[in-house]
Amino acid sequence: MNRIRSAFRRFWPLYLLMIPIISYYAVYRFYPMFLQAVLAFKKYRLADGVWGSPWVGWHNFAELFSKADFVHVLGNTVVISLLRLLFGFFPPIILAIFLFDIHSKVFRRFTQTIMYIPHFFSWVIIYAITFAVFSESGIVNQMLKLMNSDTVSFLVSPEWFRPILVGTAIWKEIGWGTIIYLAALSSLDPAQFEAAKLDGAGPVRRIIHVTLPGIAPVVVFLFTLQIGGILYAGGEQVLLYYNPATYGVGDIIDTWIYRQGLGQLQYSIAVAMSLFQSLFGLLLVLTANAISKKRAGIGLW
Amino acid sequence: MYQGFAYTVLTVVTLASLIPLIYVVSMSLVNEKEWIERGGFILLPHSPTLLAYERLFKGDIFPHALIVSVIRTILGTALMLTMTTIAGYIVSRRALPGRRAMLFAVLITVLFNGGLIPTYLVVRDTHLLDSIWALVIPGLIDSWSVLVIKQFFENIPSELEESAQMDGAGEIVLMIRLMLPMSKPVIAAIGLFTAVFHWNSWFDALIYIKDPHLQPLQLIMRNMFANVNIGSQMNPSSVLNPTQRVSMESLKMAVAVVGTIPILCVYPFIQKHFTKGMFLGAVKG
Structure with missing residues (x-):
C-alpha cells in the first residue's frame, strides 16, 4: 500500500498524461478491433446499428x-x-x-x-x-x-x-x-x-x-x-x-x-x-x- | 569485370529512377503548341513556361487543397510527435506501476488493427467525418515509434537520470530537460517520416472527407486522374492561342510536381538521418 502511494507521489504527472493516451488507444485502436470481432458475427442493419443488429453466428463467413x-x-x-x-x-x-x-x-x-x-x-x-x-x-x-x-x-x-x-x-x-x-x-x-x-x-x-x-x-x-x-x-x-x-x-x-x-x-x-x-x-x-x-x-x- | 558489371547495373537503375522524374517536370513546363508539335516526348522543353502552374493557382480548388495539406501535415506531425514521445517516455519508466500493461497494449496494436470498416465507424461515431481532425486523430500515436523512442530513452545512462533526481527533478522536468534533448535525433527522424506520411496520405481523406473544401492536395490530384472534369475547367475556352493554352497532361504533371516539392525539400534532412542507421536499429529492434 505504502509502495503504491509513494509511486503515485512520484509518478502522478505521468498518470495524468496517460489519460489522453489510454483514451486514444481505447477508442481508436482497441474498440475497432472489438467491433471487428462483433460485426463479423452479426447481420448489420443500418437502421438498427451495431448493437441492435442480430447475431448470426458463422453465417457471414459461410x-x-x-x-x-x-x-x-x-x-x-x-x-x-x-x-x-x-x-x-x-x-x-x-x-x-x-x-x-x-x-x-x-x-x-x-x-x-x-x-x-x-x-x-x-x-x-x-x-x-x-x-x-x-x-x-x-x-x-x-x-x-x-x-x-x-x-x-x-x-x-x-x-x-x-x-x-x-x-x-x-x-x-x-x-x-x-x-x-x-x-x-x-x-x-x-x-x-x-x-x-x-x-x-x-x-x-x-x-x-x-x-x-x-x-x-x-x-x-x-x-x-x-x-x-x-x-x-x-x-x-x-x-x-x-x-x-x-x-x-x-x-x-x-x-x-x-x-x-x-x-x-x-x-x-x-x-x-x-x-x-x-x-x-x-x-x-x-x-x-x-x-x-x-x-x-x-x-x- | 565484376566491378564494371556492378557499375553498369547501378547506373541503369539510377537512370531509370531519374528519367521519369525529369520527364514529369519537363511535361509540366510546356505549352499546348509545343506539346502537339513535339508529340509529347519531351525531356527538355524548348520554350519552358510556367503557364500550367499559373492556371493551377488561379483556380479555387488547388490553392485550397494546398492549404489543407499544409495544415494537416503541421497539425498531424506536431500532435503525433507530442503524444508519441510522451507515450514512449511512459513505457520506458521501469519503476512506473502499470507500465507493463501499457507496453502490452502498444505491442498488440503493432501486430493487429481494427480494419477499415470498424475504424471508419468509430471515426463516424466520434463525429470526426468532414473535419480536419479525421485526418489527424486516428493516427495520433504510432505504436512502432513509441517502441523506438522507448528503446532510446532506456539507453540513456541511468547515472544522468539519478543525478537529476538528486537535484529534485520530477518526472516532467526529467522528460523535458534530460530525455528529450538527448533523443533529439530519433524524434526529429520520426517527425520527418510522419510529415512525409501526412503529406502523402489521400486514402483517409477519400473515405472521411466529402466536403471538397477540406480535401488535401493528394486527393485532388487523385481525382484529377480519375475524372477529367476538374482539370478542364482550368483552360478557359476563351483562350485559343495554343502558346497560351496548356494540355491536360501538362496540368496533371504540374500538380504532381507541386505535390513532390515539399518531399524533395525535406529529403536531404531525412537522408542525414538514415545514414546514421537509426531506422535500421528500429527495424532490427
Whole structure:
C-alpha cells in the first residue's frame, strides 16, 4: 500500500498524461478491433446499428466463402502478391551487394541518393509518373509511334495491368529495399572479406561464401514477413491503378472490402473478409516462421 | 569485370529512377503548341513556361487543397510527435506501476488493427467525418515509434537520470530537460517520416472527407486522374492561342510536381538521418 502511494507521489504527472493516451488507444485502436470481432458475427442493419443488429453466428463467413467473388478476389490477391515477391524480392539484394562492393564512395552516395527518392513519393505521385510513361500520350507510346508500330493502351488493358502494377511498385521500392541489406552488410566483419580475397576467391565466390551467408538472417526475416503479407497485395496502389476495364484482374481483398463495405454498406460481410485476411495472415507468418526455424535455424522471434 | 558489371547495373537503375522524374517536370513546363508539335516526348522543353502552374493557382480548388495539406501535415506531425514521445517516455519508466500493461497494449496494436470498416465507424461515431481532425486523430500515436523512442530513452545512462533526481527533478522536468534533448535525433527522424506520411496520405481523406473544401492536395490530384472534369475547367475556352493554352497532361504533371516539392525539400534532412542507421536499429529492434 505504502509502495503504491509513494509511486503515485512520484509518478502522478505521468498518470495524468496517460489519460489522453489510454483514451486514444481505447477508442481508436482497441474498440475497432472489438467491433471487428462483433460485426463479423452479426447481420448489420443500418437502421438498427451495431448493437441492435442480430447475431448470426458463422453465417457471414459461410456466405463469404460460398461467393464466386471470394475465389476470384482471393486468386487475384495471391497472384499479385506472388508476382511482387517473385520479381521484387531479389533485385534489392543484388543491388545492395553491388552498392557494397563498388569502390567509388562518391558514386555509391550519388546512386543511393537518387534511388531512395521514389520511396518517399505518394502512390498518387507514382501513378502520375506511371501515367506520364504509359498513357496513350506517354513516353512508351511516343516511342512506339516513332518506330511506326501501333500504340498500346497499357493503363486500360487487362493483360498489362499486373505487369505495370508490379513493375511500378518495384520501381518505387527497389532502392529503399537495399537499405536494410546494406546495414546487415556493413555489420559483417571486413576481415572475412579480406581472408576470402587472400585465399584467391573472386568476387562471385566471395558473394556466395561470405556475403550471402552474412545477410541470410535478414533475407529470411524479410521473406517470412512477405509471406505473412500475401493477402495484402497493396490496396492503396490498386485503388489508384485499376479501372472498369481492369477490375477483373485487379480486384484484390483490400479493394473488395473497400467497395463492399464503404461503397455498398455491406459492413458484415466486408468485416468477415477483413477478419479472414488478418487471421489467415497470422497463420501464414507462424507457419513460415516455424518452417524457417526448422530448416534454416532462423526465426522472427 | 565484376566491378564494371556492378557499375553498369547501378547506373541503369539510377537512370531509370531519374528519367521519369525529369520527364514529369519537363511535361509540366510546356505549352499546348509545343506539346502537339513535339508529340509529347519531351525531356527538355524548348520554350519552358510556367503557364500550367499559373492556371493551377488561379483556380479555387488547388490553392485550397494546398492549404489543407499544409495544415494537416503541421497539425498531424506536431500532435503525433507530442503524444508519441510522451507515450514512449511512459513505457520506458521501469519503476512506473502499470507500465507493463501499457507496453502490452502498444505491442498488440503493432501486430493487429481494427480494419477499415470498424475504424471508419468509430471515426463516424466520434463525429470526426468532414473535419480536419479525421485526418489527424486516428493516427495520433504510432505504436512502432513509441517502441523506438522507448528503446532510446532506456539507453540513456541511468547515472544522468539519478543525478537529476538528486537535484529534485520530477518526472516532467526529467522528460523535458534530460530525455528529450538527448533523443533529439530519433524524434526529429520520426517527425520527418510522419510529415512525409501526412503529406502523402489521400486514402483517409477519400473515405472521411466529402466536403471538397477540406480535401488535401493528394486527393485532388487523385481525382484529377480519375475524372477529367476538374482539370478542364482550368483552360478557359476563351483562350485559343495554343502558346497560351496548356494540355491536360501538362496540368496533371504540374500538380504532381507541386505535390513532390515539399518531399524533395525535406529529403536531404531525412537522408542525414538514415545514414546514421537509426531506422535500421528500429527495424532490427
